[in-house]
Structures are given as structure tokens and as C-alpha cells.
Amino acid sequence: MFTKYGVPVIAGFLLTFAIVSMVRMRPVQAKAEPPVSPPVALYANQVGAVGLVEARTENIQVSLPVPGLVTKVAVAAGDNVHKGQVLLVLDDRDLRAELTLRQAAVAVSRARLEKLRNSPRPEDLPPAEAKVHEAEQVLADTEVQLRLIEGVKDKRAIREEDLQRRRLAVKAQQARLEEARANLKLLKAGTWAPDLRVAEAELAQAEQQVKRIQTDVERLTVTSPIDGQILQCKVHVGEYAQAGQLQVPLMVIGAVDTLHVRADIDEEDAWRVRAGAAAQASIRGNGSVKYPLHFVRFEPYVVPKKNLTGDSTERVDTRVLQAIYAFDKGVPLHVGQQMDVSIEASTQTGGGK
Amino acid sequence: MNFVAFQMLTGDKAKYFGLIFAIAFSTFLMSHQVSIFTGLMNRTQSQILDIKDADVWVMDRYTQYLDEVKSLTDQDLYRVRGVNGVQWAVPLFKGSTRAKARDGVFRAVILLGVDDASLTGVPRKMLLGTYNSLREPDAVIIDQVAFEFYFPNQAMRLGDTLEMNDHRVRVVGICDSAAPFQNFPVVYTRYSNALGYVGRERNLLSYVLVKPLPGVTGEEVATRIKAATGLEALTYEQFGWRTIWYYIGHTGIPINFGITVFIALIVGTVVAGQTFYIFTIENLKQFGALKAIGVTNWRITGMILLQAFVVGAIGYSIGIAMTAAFFETTKNVLDLRGFVLLGEIAGGTAVAVFLIVILASLLSIRRVLVLEPAVVFRG
Numbered sequence: 001m002f003t004k005y006g007v008p009v010i011a012g013f014l015l016t017f018a019i020v021s022m023v024r025m026r027p028v029q030a031k032a033e034p035p036v037s038p039p040v041a042l043y044a045n046q047v048g049a050v051g052l053v054e055a056r057t058e059n060i061q062v063s064l065p066v067p068g069l070v071t072k073v074a075v076a077a078g079d080n081v082h083k084g085q086v087l088l089v090l091d092d093r094d095l096r097a098e099l100t101l102r103q104a105a106v107a108v109s110r111a112r113l114e115k116l117r118n119s120p121r122p123e124d125l126p127p128a129e130a131k132v133h134e135a136e137q138v139l140a141d142t143e144v145q146l147r148l149i150e151g152v153k154d155k156r157a158i159r160e161e162d163l164q165r166r167r168l169a170v171k172a173q174q175a176r177l178e179e180a181r182a183n184l185k186l187l188k189a190g191t192w193a194p195d196l197r198v199a200e201a202e203l204a205q206a207e208q209q210v211k212r213i214q215t216d217v218e219r220l221t222v223t224s225p226i227d228g229q230i231l232q233c234k235v236h237v238g239e240y241a242q243a244g245q246l247q248v249p250l251m252v253i254g255a256v257d258t259l260h261v262r263a264d265i266d267e268e269d270a271w272r273v274r275a276g277a278a279a280q281a282s283i284r285g286n287g288s289v290k291y292p293l294h295f296v297r298f299e300p301y302v303v304p305k306k307n308l309t310g311d312s313t314e315r316v317d318t319r320v321l322q323a324i325y326a327f328d329k330g331v332p333l334h335v336g337q338q339m340d341v342s343i344e345a346s347t348q349t350g351g352g353k
Numbered sequence: 354m355n356f357v358a359f360q361m362l363t364g365d366k367a368k369y370f371g372l373i374f375a376i377a378f379s380t381f382l383m384s385h386q387v388s389i390f391t392g393l394m395n396r397t398q399s400q401i402l403d404i405k406d407a408d409v410w411v412m413d414r415y416t417q418y419l420d421e422v423k424s425l426t427d428q429d430l431y432r433v434r435g436v437n438g439v440q441w442a443v444p445l446f447k448g449s450t451r452a453k454a455r456d457g458v459f460r461a462v463i464l465l466g467v468d469d470a471s472l473t474g475v476p477r478k479m480l481l482g483t484y485n486s487l488r489e490p491d492a493v494i495i496d497q498v499a500f501e502f503y504f505p506n507q508a509m510r511l512g513d514t515l516e517m518n519d520h521r522v523r524v525v526g527i528c529d530s531a532a533p534f535q536n537f538p539v540v541y542t543r544y545s546n547a548l549g550y551v552g553r554e555r556n557l558l559s560y561v562l563v564k565p566l567p568g569v570t571g572e573e574v575a576t577r578i579k580a581a582t583g584l585e586a587l588t589y590e591q592f593g594w595r596t597i598w599y600y601i602g603h604t605g606i607p608i609n610f611g612i613t614v615f616i617a618l619i620v621g622t623v624v625a626g627q628t629f630y631i632f633t634i635e636n637l638k639q640f641g642a643l644k645a646i647g648v649t650n651w652r653i654t655g656m657i658l659l660q661a662f663v664v665g666a667i668g669y670s671i672g673i674a675m676t677a678a679f680f681e682t683t684k685n686v687l688d689l690r691g692f693v694l695l696g697e698i699a700g701g702t703a704v705a706v707f708l709i710v711i712l713a714s715l716l717s718i719r720r721v722l723v724l725e726p727a728v729v730f731r732g
Contacts, residue, residue, distance in 0.1 A: 014674030021677035032405035038471035048434025
């Protein structure tokens with residue numbers, strides 16, 4: 001009985017079990033949507049690019065003309081500044097000291113010039129005039145002495161030697177008078193013109209040195225080159241700031257009234273993009289939010305692509321054409337943010353134009 | 354007459370059960386071995402099938418299979434995005450690294466880095482936690498194999514830390530992943546984190562995952578990507594098969610299983626055929642008597658075939674149920690997950706069993722057909 005009917009019935013049950021088990025175990029291959037929509041294609045023909053948000057003026061990295069100790073930081077990140085506003089001040093004590101010294105040198109030069117201009121000193125004239133007068137008197141005396149001896153008729157009464165001595169005395173005294181007169185004239189003539197010019201030049205030089213130090217002092221105060229916003233401020237009071245281009249800039253300034261996005265287009269796709277092509281950007285983390293873009297310009301130079309993943313080492317793998325696009329005013333974006341940019345590509349397949 | 358045939362069959366219990374079990378074990382051996390083989394091969398494409406969001410995979414032109422990765426350049430992602438018919442394209446990192454637990458236990462793991470923005474490719478079957486937690490810093494999702502390995506015999510929980518390439522990572526989710534070929538633990542993280550976890554590598558971009566626009570098939574968009582970028586683009590089915598064919602072509606696995614299946618086929622045929630032959634020979638007298646009372650050869654052939662089918666059907670049912678029962682009991686064993694009995698295999702085995710019983714009955718039918726009825730009454 002079992003053999004005849006039981007076995008087929010059991011076999012039937014087993015087969016049913018096997019079929020049910022197979023149906024239940026069968027792996028399901030259900031497709032799913034991504035948790036957050038990735039940036040989707042917006043145009044029938046498009047070029048994808050990674051974009052970095054930047055200021056309208058590009059991001060200006062403030063540099064110093066000279067290195068120095070920071071004594072004052074006048075702004076904070078996020079401040080709006082206008083052109084010429086003081087950003088930070090460096091230590092200027094040594095230059096101030098130098099300035100005082102230079103100013104003293106100017107005073108010295110000026111006094112010396114004044115002195116030269118005002119010579120001769122009035123008090124010097126009377127003694128010189130007196131000298132001339134004295135010489136005249138002495139000359140008159142010697143001439144009288146000569147006349148007296150020449151008036152003697154009898155030449156035997158006088159010695160030839162006396163006569164000659166008195167004649168020479170007159171001549172000598174005449175020479176002394178001339179010397180005294182010349183001295184008086186020299187004194188009256190005052191400073192020689194070339195000496196005056198040398199002194200004037202020395203004064204001008206001293207004044208220029210003062211101006212130079214003043215300029216140096218001014219250079220220690222760094223002002224904003226544009227109207228814009230402080231995007232980053234990495235310098236603090238008491239730090240020693242280096243001059244020139246730094247790896248971490250002291251400050252970053254940019255005009256953010258309109259934001260731009262710099263889209264890196266692979267060189268292989270560059271031919272597909274025309275100037276003025278329509279474009280949209282979507283934000284990372286929410287592909288459904290899209291911002292319209294307005295073409296500004298191409299960067300004329302095709303540059304090696306820098307990886308933007310934030311890794312410190314620069315990894316170059318290709319060259320990219322950079323297209324600058326502008327956002328509408330007031331978009332809630334931040335400078336430095338990464339965007340996915342879709343640019344409408346030209347349908348034209350051949351080159352040539 | 355069919356009733357007579359059935360009576361003849363069940364009359365000799367020993368041979369009846371002998372036939373059934375020969376068929377049953379032959380069925381079991383064939384279906385079981387083929388199932389293990391397909392399961393093993395299917396494991397090689399587990400990570401492809403686990404990514405449910407994308408239809409097309411873009412990779413280097415010379416990629417042979419999933420685990421052999423040559424990174425693309427970062428810009429390739431944007432080039433793929435520029436191809437017509439692409440709805441979206443996202444990066445995927447696939448690599449392997451070592452993960453160490455606090456007590457020093459370490460193991461090589463498969464690391465998958467999914468797109469930061471969209472989390473495309475995250476596991477959907479979460480056993481604990483949500484995949485959105487992956488957005489947290491240093492977050493990873495591990496699969497149940499990893500949890501079982503690093504924290505054996507403990508209840509599933511979140512918040513444990515592991516160390517990968519000197520980085521501390523925090524478990525924010527436990528997922529159910531399809532078993533990889535070597536059954537390595539699978540760890541998911543964000544694309545941007547992946548670089549830190551694998552150490553210095555120049556490029557991260559292992560694959561680009563692409564979804565075609567509605568109305569465009571995966572094959573079409575793959576062809577366009579290939580033409581436009583010079584990269585290899587395959588639908589996930591194509592890539593899965595490429596990976597499977599790599600393993601079939603470059604390992605001894607198919608030969609091993611092929612031989613086992615072939616032997617099962619031979620043994621099933623020989624044992625069933627021989628038993629059936631002896632059974633028929635022993636019943637020659639009855640067949641002779643039937644012939645003598647005027648039953649035609651066709652009728653007798655029909656009877657023998659009926660006997661063969663009954664034995665075949667019962668044996669097959671028992672055998673296939675044994676296979677199903679085997680996989681039912683192993684389906685919750687972590688290391689054996691992914692091995693299942695597929696309907697296709699059951700169907701194929703049924704065809705093979707059908708051939709066995711046909712072959713076995715053919716041997717004996719010949720003797721009955723040439724039988725002289727008079728011979729029966731001689732002795």
C-alpha cells in the first residue's frame with residue numbers, strides 16, 4: 001500500500017517543497033534610485049565640468065611688501081572693506097627712530113645753508129676796515145719819512161742806506177695796504193655761489209631721505225586694494241608676517257557682490273564648448289538645486305588640472321580649459337565651494353571654425 | 354494496461370527503491386554541484402550586483418574583471434558626464450586594504466568608496482543603522498561578515514571603531530552584502546575618505562557609474578561612452594559576465610565541477626540503466642505473456658516508458674528536494690550565503706534525468722521487442 005501510493009504522494013510533497021523553496025530563495029535583482037539624486041544631464045548635448053566658486057575679482061591674496069611683526073589687524077573675516085581701508089599694520093618703531101635722525105640731519109643742513117647765506121657777519125667788517133685804515137696811516141707815515149729825507153739838499157748829510165730803506169718801507173707799506181683792502185673786499189663779497197649750491201643740494205638730499213623713511217613707514221600699513229569682502233584672515237597680532245606669495249595667504253579679499261564659478265573643462269572636451277554657451281551649476285549634496293550661469297570669459301591659457309579634493313599634494317593628471325561663469329546676484333553660495341557644472345555643447349561635430 | 358505496468362514496477366520493492374534512489378542521488382549530485390558552481394561564479398560579481406543604482410560601468414579599456422582595477426583620471430568622470438544619453442555619472446572607488454580591530458585582529462577587506470554627494474552605490478539592505486549616517490566624519494558601513502569577524506559572537510551594535518591605514522574609522526551601519534568570491538568583509542565609505550584609508554595612490558577613480566537617460570538603453574549609452582571617451586563601458590550584466598568568464602577561463606573551478614557533474618550523469622545513467630535492464634529482464638516472462646495475448650509492441654514500449662517516467666519523476670522529486678533542503682539549511686550560514694538552488698538548474702537537472710531514464714529504458718526495450726512470446730511458455 002505504502003509502496004504503491006505512499007511513495008508517489010511523498011515524492012509529490014517533496015517536489016512541492018523543492019519548488020516553493022526555489023521560488024523563495026531566488027535572488028531578487030531590484031534596481032534602486034540613488035539616495036540623493038546625482039547631478040543629472042540638463043542639455044541634450046552637454047559637457048560636464050567641475051567648478052570652483054570664486055569672487056568676481058578672483059580671490060586676491062593680500063601680500064606684504066616687507067616682512068615684519070604684525071602690531072594691528074584692523075579687519076576680521078567676513079568684514080566688508082572699501083578700497084584704501086587699513087587692513088593690518090606692521091611694527092614701525094625702528095623706522096620711526098630712523099626718521100627722527102633723518103629729520104635732525106635736515107635741520108643741520110638747513111642751518112648750514114642759512115649761515116652761508118647770511119655771511120659776512122656784520123661784526124667782522126669794522127676790524128677789517130680798521131686794518132685798512134691802519135695800513136693807510138702807516139703808509140702816510142712812511143711817505144712823510146721818505147719825503148723828509150729826500151728834501152735834504154746836501155746829499156752828503158744823509159746816508160744812501162737810509163734813503164733806500166725808507167723807499168722800500170713805502171713800497172712794503174703800499175703792499176700791506178693792498179692786502180688789507182683785498183681782505184676787506186673778500187669779506188664784503190660774502191659766500192662763494194658754488195659753496196651755496198653744495199649746501200642747498202645737501203639740504204635737498206637730507207629732505208629726500210626723510211621722505212623715503214616716511215614712505216617706508218607708510219608701507220608698513222597694508223590697505224585694501226579693492227572694495228570687497230575679507231574672505232579669509234589667517235594673520236594675528238604678534239605674528240611675524242613674511243613678504244611675498246605665501247602658501248597660506250595672510251588674507252584673501254574678493255568682491256562677492258556677484259559670484260563667479262571657474263569650470264574646468266577637460267582638454268578633450270574643450271572643442272565642444274563655445275564662448276557664450278548656456279550652463280547651469282548644481283550644488284554638491286543636492287543635485288536637484290540648480291543655478292543658472294552667465295558666460296563671462298574663457299581663461300585664454302589652458303592650465304594643468306589641479307585636483308580639488310583637498311589633498312595637500314597637488315596631483316596633475318590632465319590639462320583643462322577654464323571657463324568663467326557668473327551667478328545671479330544673491331545666490332546662497334560660498335566662495336571656494338565645489339559645483340558640478342553642465343555646459344551646453346555645440347552639436348557641430350567637425351572642427352574648422 | 355498502465356495499471357499493470359505500475360503493478361509490475363512496484364511488485365519488486367528492492368529494485369523499485371533501488372531505481373528511485375539511483376535517480377534521486379544522481380539528481381542531488383548534479384543539481385547540488387551545479388548550484389554550488391553557479392553560486393561560486395555568481396560571487397565573483399557580487400559587488401557589481403550589489404550596486405543597485407547604476408546601469409553602466411565605465412572602466413579602463415583593458416580591465417579584465419571587477420577586482421583588477423586600473424584607476425581612471427578624475428577628469429574622466431566629467432568627460433563621461435558630457436556624453437549624450439548619460440543622465441548622471443558618479444565616481445566609485447573599489448580597492449582593498451587592511452582593517453584592524455582594537456584587539457589587533459586584522460583582515461584584508463574590500464573597500465568601496467561611494468560618491469560623497471549622492472551616496473550612489475550604498476547598500477540598501479541595512480541590518481542596523483541607516484546609510485545616510487555615512488555622511489558623518491570617519492564613518493564606514495561594514496557588512497555582517499566583517500562584524501562577525503571583528504566582534505565574534507556579539508549582538509550587532511554600532512559605534513565600534515576600526516583602524517584602516519592608521520585612520521580611525523567608526524562603524525555607523527551594518528549591511529547585508531552579497532558574499533564576495535573570497536568572502537572578504539566589505540566596507541563602504543565615502544569616496545573622499547577612501548584615499549586616506551588605502552594609503553598613497555595617485556588616482557582614486559576606479560569606476561564611473563552611469564545611469565542612461567530614460568528611453569536610452571544601457572547598451573546604447575555604453576557604446577556612446579566607448580566612442581566618445583575611449584574608455585570601456587559595460588552594462589552591469591555585461592561586466593558581471595566578463596568577470597565570471599575571467600574566473601571560468603583562468604581558474605580550475607569549472608573543470609573540477611564539470612567533472613563532478615559529468616560523473617553524476619554517467620553514474621546515474623549506468624546505475625539506473627543497469628537496474629532497469631535487470632528489472633526488465635526479470636519481467637520478460639510477463640511481457641512475453643502480454644505479447645502472447647496480443648498486446649502490441651507499441652503498447653509494451655509505452656508501458657516500459659511509463660515505468661521509467663514514474664521512477665524518474667519520483668527519484669527526481671526526492672533528489673531535488675534533498676538539494677533544496679541542503680540550501681535551506683545553509684542559507685543562514687554567513688560563509689555559505691549566496692548559494693541557492695535556481696529554477697534553471699532544477700529544470701536542467703530534470704532534462705538530464707529525463708535523458709537518463711530514456712537511455713536506461715532504451716536498453717531494455719530492445720530485448721522486449723525482439724522477444725518471441727513462445728519462449729515464455731517453453732520452460
